Amino acid sequence: ALDLLLIGCSGSALEEPHHRTNGSATHKKAFPVLDFNYEHVRIPFEISLWILLALFMKLGFHIIPRVSHVVPESCLLIFVGLLVGGIIKAMHDKAPILDTKLFFLYLLPPIILDAGYFLPIRLFTENLGTILVFAVVGTLWNAFFIGGMMFAICQIEVAHLGGVSLLSCLLFGSIVSAVDPVAVLAVFEEIHINELLYILVFGESLLNDAVTVVLYHLFEEFSHAGSVTMGDAFLGVLSFLVVSLGGILAGVVYGIVGAFTSRFTSHSRVIEPLFVFLYSYMAYLSAEVFHLSGIMSLIACGVVMRPYVEANISHKSYTTIKYFLKMWSSVSETLIFIFLGVSTVEGPHNWNWLFVVFTLVLCLVSRVLGVVGLTFIINKFRIVKLTKKDQFIVAYGGLRGAIAFSLGFLLPDDETKHMFLTAIITVIFFTVFVQGMTIRPLVELLAVKRKKESRRSINEEIHTQFLDHLLTGIEDICGHYGHHHWKDKLTRFNENYVKKWLISGERSAEPQLISFYNKLEMKQAMMLVESNSSARLPTFASAEAAPRRAIPSISKTREEEIRKILRANLQKTRQRLRSYSRHDLFMDPFEDNMSEVRFRKQQVDMERRMSHYLTVPAKRQETPSVRKVWFEPGHPAGLSFRPKPRPPEGVDLVDEDTPQNTNQGTAQPGQEEKLKPSCCLSDPGPNTEEEA
Helix, strand or coil, X not given: CHHHHHHHHHHHHHHHHHHHHHHHHHCCCCCCCCCCCHHHHHHHHHHHHHHXXXXXXXXXXXXXXXXXXXXXXXXXXXXXXXXXXXXXXXXXXXXCCCCHHHHHHHHHHHHHHHHHHCCCHHHHHHCHHHHHHHHHHXXXXXXXXXXXXXXXXXXXXXXXXXXXXXXXXXHHHXXXXXXXXXXXXXXXXXXXXXXXXXXXXXXXXXXXXXXXXXXXXXXXHHHHHCCCCHHHHXXXXXXXXXXXXXXXXXXXXXXXXXXXXXXXXXXXXXXXXXXXXXXHHHHHHHHHHCCCCHHHHXXXXXXXXXXXXXXXXXXXXXXXXXXXXXXXXXXXXXXXXXXXXXXXXXXCCCCCHHHHHHHHHHHHHHHHHHHHHXXXXXXXXXXXXXXXXXXXXXXXXXXXXXXXXXXXXXCCCCHHHHHHHHHHHHHHHHXXXXXXXXXXXXXXXXXXXXXXXXXXXXXXXXXXXXHHHHHHHHHHHHCCCCHHHXXXXXXXXXHHHHHHHHCCHHHHCCCHHHHHHHHHHHHHHHHHHHHCCCCCCCCCCCHHHCCCCCCCCCCHHHHHHHHHHHHHHCCCCCCCCCCCCCCCCCCCHHHHCCCXXXXXXXXXXXXXXXXXXXXXXXXXXXXXXXXXXXXXCCCHHHCCCCCCCCCCCCCCCCXXXXXXXXXXXXXXXXXXXXXXXXXXXXXXXXXXXXXX
């Protein structure tokens, strides 16, 4: 029976595929011509739509000039975010919020790298002491003042906030006290404030990241522990040093490695920009792994890497780095403000009038008191004092932004977090909208010095460099080791040791002035010769109709390179080493084998040949007539010249333009055969203008 059962099961199993095959043959599904699967591409498609929306908003902002003169770009982008968030919420859909991971790992690094890579080093180092005082002492003052006063406000019975502890208020103060670099960049670059005020506020917003990170983690740990001892306070100070100096060290290490890597990219130019981006991003991520200051790591990496990388990479790679950083930082900034508006609509919020209003007032009061008090101390040590107008702009320019919102988003999810986020968003909106929109008319009203649109002349820059050397010598004579002394020491160390390791070949010691100038001149001449074909080149017969010589124009980037080379190599004009072209992927062997003498001979020959084509006089002068004069043997005028061979028979020996009876008197017909000339003079005669 068991055998029959197995045979029956196997028979049914064998028959089932046969029927299934017949069924599939009779009911075969048609091949789909068009299919729709949105979930497969939903995430990249929505990201592309958000970026496209940001670009259209930025484009529309700059097309309408009236809007850009009244409303800052950041305000308009936040308003667009509010509209988009309202539309999404009206459709009963969940809007994307400004997630902390998205902000700190993807949106913030391009903005900080762009600011650090193109940071004005000279202005930053000259005001580093003032920037550090505002960034460290000022941020500590704002955090403790706002946190302590808000704790006092929470103790009021009317506020109904008795459950908020002191450590929670200090944590809130550390979040809301830091100046945001994204908001400062968005506003200050539009009003074109002078370089001093810009670097003070922007430098403070960059360097206070270490203080904000330390205070945030410190108060977060203390709020969980519930008690604070003197040992904890000492560890907090030590943590600040580790976070700041560790972030700088991480950035310096990655910057040196990136510069050293760029030595070997001469045969693979297309990957040069990737090394700059990846090493900088790795420096930021490495700092974030150990809870160090990622912002300071990025700044240090960009500052250290830039001079050596630019000496190694090609000009096209430099242009790629520059415009890619500008593009991606602009897109990130636009997305941050749009997401900030969308997150505001999404909520959740816990509105407490007393807490929000006092937070806003205390932020303004603490900023003004901190700037005025610290400036009073700083001006005692500064040569260029900060005026009352400067202090007002520094205090009024302390804008808050997305960093405060992202840090508040990291708090534990409860009603206190929602109240903190509501107050933080209110402070951000007030500083960006009210202060950002009114700072331009206030700058014009107070007649604050604006940024110079015209560049300094070569004369000014050379004299500035001369004064630096002079002040260095004065400091050495006086025995005072100031920043000029240490700057000179660092420059010498860089020239003698660092450049030899980080810059490839002879370019580490090459003065590029002569080679760059000669190469640019030769390349321009060659291009003009190639572009002017035989049909277009003017000839001597058609010189009257020849067009004027076109003055070649150079880009601002090339002009800045020439100015930089002139400043650095003005006193080394006679040295000639192998030059390096940033336009070619490989070294030109023709240039390496060409000596300076041969180069100059070819250049002179090229100029002589091209002068007929490129330089046409306004009125072509005719060749003056030539006078031929013959003297008798023994004549005083002919003794001072060597005898010339007799002219051939039949040559007219008298002046072509004057009658034949001039010069030696009238010759009678019978005396013509007796006048035997022996010497000849070629006189060009008077000028054409005199004859006219």
